[in-house]
Ligand SMILES: *[C@@H]1O[C@H](CO)[C@@H](O)[C@H](O)[C@H]1NC(C)=O
Ligand SMILES: *[C@@H]1O[C@H](CO)[C@@H](O)[C@H](O)[C@H]1NC(C)=O
Ligand SMILES: *[C@@H]1O[C@H](CO)[C@@H](O)[C@H](O)[C@H]1NC(C)=O
Ligand SMILES: *[C@@H]1O[C@H](CO)[C@@H](O)[C@H](O)[C@H]1NC(C)=O
């Protein structure tokens with residue numbers, strides 16, 4: 001009886017104030033006002049509303065006073081397919097417990113400073129298919145729980161570097177979709193230094209990137225690591241050459257078009273007596289990691305004084321010997337994904353390394369060390385050749401990544417993956433890694449069979465995406481009353 005009365009009351013309230021009737025499900029505290037031709041948010045919403053669906057209406061503004069009292073239970077707010085062009089900076093003061101906010105397919109043009117600051121529990125923010133061209137540097141600050149941010153199909157021309165920079169980075173963010181925007185330049189050093197689990201969800205395809213060999217190198221690395229962002233949308237990574245010829249090129253073919261040097265899966269090179277640090281840079285976070293040394297020895301702390309394994313999976317070998325050369329394997333295990341990374345290590349005999357192959361590296365590092373001219377001079381005088389200036393240090397930070405293979409041992413897509421794919425609502429390209437090999441003549445030191453095996457499993461795992469945002473909303477975030 002009480003249910004019926006509540007329903008009647010609510011219905012009546014809505015009818016009076018808005019001349020419309022919102023469906024109200026008492027059991028789940030869902031208020032659904034979808035496709036009701038609303039131009040404003042209904043007033044007198046029950047304060048225990050958990051999900052408020054206002055999608056497919058004609059709401060143009062989300063003012064501060066859309067609710068004048070707290071809605072402490074509200075965790076899903078759906079406003080997609082409206083005509084929103086204004087959001088007050090105080091719009092979310094009374095709904096601080098939102099976890100899912102859908103503002104996709106509206107007319108938003110800019111994101112003002114601190115606009116989402118109150119939403120410190122928000123996990124998913126959908127902003128795709130708007131007209132956003134300006135994002136204030138503080139727009140997303142304070143969103144400490146944000147995990148997924150969808151900004152595709154907008155007019156963004158500046159890469160929001162504050163979202164990936166070390167200090168300002170949102171610590172939980174693992175998916176950032178910036179595809180189909182107008183970005184011309186990427187902050188390549190910042191992107192390179194990101195952990196693989198973040199690059200895995202950093203979608204940048206179909207922008208107006210300017211072609212250069214750094215871009216080629218970056219994307220090829222991502223592809224070789226089988227990162228979803230590069231593998232799933234390989235053909236959509238395009239760029240525009242810097243010259244007069246504006247013919248759109250594919251990023252993965254730049255080695256042909258722009259004579260970018262063939263990307264090699266190089267190995268980690270080091271010198272006798274140096275300290276070797278290997279990072280197990282997995283595609284997911286919070287995996288339990290085990291290292292296997294050459295000769296199939298499990299690296300466990302304590303069994304060898306020179307080998308240390310840190311809790312975050314970093315392997316450190318102090319004072320390397322020639323026998324430390326070989327294949328290092330990191331086994332990373334979690335509930336959703338098992339990953340195996342390989343790193344090839346070559347230890348150079350200090351005396352031999354001065355000639356031949358490593359001469360190039362020597363020159364590069366020399367340039368890097370020009371600041372310490374004195375040191376260089378000392379080297380020049382004290383050693384017969386001049387290639388030992390800071391070996392290892394002058395190399396790119398993530399050098400070893402190049403040689404890493406990752407493999408998916410799981411054939412079942414995770415919940416997270418499904419949700420991701422659903423939101424992207426784009427086709428997924430299936431690629432044979434051999435294609436790439438054929439194109440850039442890449443040499444694969446750790447065996448072709450392995451890659452094929454992995455590709456087969458990978459194919460089984462990738463799913464085409466179909467769902468529109470609404471249907472996935474309820475599956476993405478379970479409704480808690
Ligand atoms: C909304 O407006 C359209 C066109 O004016 C009309 O056809 C439709 O019936 C309206 N829907 C509701 C729920 O009032
Ligand atoms: C809703 O409002 C009523 C009175 O207006 C109050 O007693 C109740 O605690 C509120 N519920 C919540 C969840 O804030
Ligand atoms: C970012 O921080 C991590 C540790 O927090 C550090 O290892 C890394 O070098 C930093 N990267 C940059 C580019 O500053
Ligand atoms: C690429 O982006 C443009 C807008 O920038 C969009 O019109 C087009 O549909 C997108 N193409 C693909 C394949 O996503």
Ligand SMILES: *[C@@H]1O[C@H](CO)[C@@H](O)[C@H](O)[C@H]1NC(C)=O
Nearest residue numbers: 241254255256257258259260
């Ligand atoms: C690439 O290199 C070849 C031969 O080294 C040269 O003929 C060609 O003009 C170069 N192309 C570009 C775009 O630089």
Ligand SMILES: *[C@@H]1O[C@H](CO)[C@@H](O)[C@H](O)[C@H]1NC(C)=O
Nearest residue numbers: 261262263264265266442443
């Ligand atoms: C890549 O590897 C090939 C064959 O191993 C070698 O000829 C080429 O010089 C290497 N390129 C670079 C840029 O190291």
Ligand SMILES: *[C@@H]1O[C@H](CO)[C@@H](O)[C@H](O)[C@H]1NC(C)=O
Nearest residue numbers: 297303304305306321323324
């Ligand atoms: C310690 O490592 C060295 C080479 O790195 C190896 O020869 C030796 O057998 C190892 N000792 C143990 C106890 O594993």
Ligand SMILES: *[C@@H]1O[C@H](CO)[C@@H](O)[C@H](O)[C@H]1NC(C)=O
Nearest residue numbers: 272322348349350351352353
């Ligand atoms: C390193 O090279 C020198 C000169 O070729 C050689 O005499 C020495 O035995 C080598 N050291 C090792 C450990 O192989």
Ligand SMILES: *[C@@H]1O[C@H](CO)[C@@H](O)[C@H](O)[C@H]1NC(C)=O
Nearest residue numbers: 333334335336337338409410
């Ligand atoms: C990962 O491997 C462990 C044992 O090696 C297994 O129990 C677990 O089910 C695997 N996880 C996946 C997602 O395949």
